[in-house]
Amino acid sequence: MKNKLIAANWKMNLDSEQSEQLFEQCAELAKCISPTLVICPPATYLQTGNKRLANSGAFLGAQNVNQNRAGAFTGELSANMLKDCGCKYVIVGHSERRAQFGENDELVAEKVKILLDNHLIPILCIGESETQRHLGLTDSFVTYQIDSALALVDESQIHKLVIAYEPIWAIGTNKTASITHIEQTMSTIVKHLINKYQQNVVDKSIHVLYGGSVSDKNCEAILSLDVVDGCLVGGASLDFNKFEKICRANVQPLATAQ
Ligand SMILES: O=C(CO)COP(=O)(O)O
Numbered sequence: 001m002k003n004k005l006i007a008a009n010w011k012m013n014l015d016s017e018q019s020e021q022l023f024e025q026c027a028e029l030a031k032c033i034s035p036t037l038v039i040c041p042p043a044t045y046l047q048t049g050n051k052r053l054a055n056s057g058a059f060l061g062a063q064n065v066n067q068n069r070a071g072a073f074t075g076e077l078s079a080n081m082l083k084d085c086g087c088k089y090v091i092v093g094h095s096e097r098r099a100q101f102g103e104n105d106e107l108v109a110e111k112v113k114i115l116l117d118n119h120l121i122p123i124l125c126i127g128e129s130e131t132q133r134h135l136g137l138t139d140s141f142v143t144y145q146i147d148s149a150l151a152l153v154d155e156s157q158i159h160k161l162v163i164a165y166e167p168i169w170a171i172g173t174n175k176t177a178s179i180t181h182i183e184q185t186m187s188t189i190v191k192h193l194i195n196k197y198q199q200n201v202v203d204k205s206i207h208v209l210y211g212g213s214v215s216d217k218n219c220e221a222i223l224s225l226d227v228v229d230g231c232l233v234g235g236a237s238l239d240f241n242k243f244e245k246i247c248r249a250n251v252q253p254l255a256t257a258q
Contacts, residue, residue, distance in 0.1 A: 004035035005230035008237030019045040023052035025240045030058035050086030061089035067110035079118035094125045105148040113152040123162040130169035139188045162207045164232040170212025186227040216245035
């Protein structure tokens with residue numbers, strides 16, 4: 001098993017006082033737990049996060065990046081700016097951005113490329129809709145999303161990559177995917193990555209996370225799966241008590257489903 005990675009996606013929540021307090025709590029937590037923590041606040045709190053998380057072992061992540069290096073892109077942030085703020089990770093291709101901001105596969109691929117070019121670690125989000133799941137298209141869709149998002153980068157650039165499998169129907173709904181669904185889909189993802197990049201690259205450089213209504217109640221079962229290298233947590237990451245329980249989950253290997 002790899003060391004687990006727990007990433008918090010605060011989305012567009014909290015004010016400066018609340019975020020400062022949560023950064024401080026996460027910094028203390030990071031000092032005494034084994035999973036790697038990545039905190040992705042709104043962009044306006046990145047600089048505070050950089051100060052508060054310093055020397056704690058927790059990493060800072062952004063929720064988005066522009067695919068261009070620099071220029072006349074009002075309202076946007078470049079990979080270089082995020083690096084300047086102390087970011088190490090950046091979420092890309094989140095289903096909320098794909099659905100609400102028109103981010104298509106080509107754009108996601110450009111964003112992955114600019115991140116890797118700048119030695120930032122993409123947290124690439126993939127996942128099927130409820131309709132796709134009902135039609136039995138989950139596996140083909142998530143593998144297609146991986147291939148298209150990684151189309152512009154070559155293997156030598158994959159020093160570190162995070163893939164977050166977030167079924168769209170499980171995000172913010174309290175409808176967590178079943179353990180069987182998570183295990184089957186994530187096994188497909190891992191096998192696909194091994195075919196694409198070889199086992200040792202996947203073992204060494206790629207974390208595959210689950211996201212979608214992860215809570216203090218379901219985290220142990222999810223994190224106990226061998227194919228799950230960690231979680232991307234939305235709502236529950238805003239409540240420190242819940243987030244702490246997720247980060248301290250008692251992870252016991254589960255019997256593998258056939
Ligand atoms: O979208 C998510 C994380 O990126 C998941 O959000 P929830 O944990 O609130 O379902």
